[in-house]
Amino acid sequence: MARPTPELIDALRRTAQKLTNGAPYQWGHMGGCNCGNLAQELTKLSKDQIHRYAMQRYGDWNEQVKDYCSTSQMPIDLVINEMLNAGLTLEDLKHLEKLDDRLVLLQFPLEKRFLKHNVRDDVVAYMHAWANLLEEQLLDKIQLSDLQPATQLVFAN
Template identity: 50%
Template sequence: MAHPNVELIAALRETARRLKNGAPYAWGNHGTCNCGNLLQVITRYSKEDILRYAHTGMGEWTELAEDYCVTSNAPVGLLISRLMEKGLTPSDIHNIEYLQDRTVLEHLPGGFRWLKRNQREDVILYMETFATLLEERLLQQVKIPYNQLLAEPALTFC
């Protein structure tokens, strides 16, 4: 699963917010599908730019992520690298596109259920749930040194 971090969480939430507010959405279009909308937030590229870059590779986001090579200078490699820089793995990219990560689905409000990859409302719900799950995991990583916080500071006089 993705490496939990503030930037990725914010990008997932912003993507969901934009979709709620009517951002263009078409699952069959690399620039406006699930990953395409997330890339618009992460890269600030337009849907047209993302579509043009994605067409330098072959296949859907799943295949593009699996075929990704860090030494490639192909524009689609740039897009995949930007997703991976934010903490996503090729499996995460596949799961975002198809709304299939079991862990995310098990954390849906109301419990586990399958979502439809090409339904705007399902994409919004998945992105929000994924962000919440990553946020919870990030908070679990925070270590607060309570013994230091509770220790009485030594008073010094000059």
């Protein structure tokens, strides 16, 4: 599961909001699919740039992740590197493309867990649920002892 970072949580929510507001979505397009839309947000590349990079190698996101090499300097590997640096794992990318991470799906009521991987509204719901789960994990990691004590104010009489 992804490393819960404010950057990743925010990127998931921004991506979901953009999809809700009508951002281009096309599951069969490497830059406009589930991973492609999140990649746009994390890398600031356009959907066409991401698609062009991915087409330099064969396959969908699952194949790209399977063939990923952190030192290859292939453009799609550089995109994946940025996504990993934001807190994602290779498994997260596979799950995002299929909307099938068990922990994310457990955030939904039983009757709403059967998401379709290529339906915009399901992608939006999945990203919101995932962001909420990561936010809970992040908040659980914060200990009150980690916070700096407030300085005491002394009032003179």
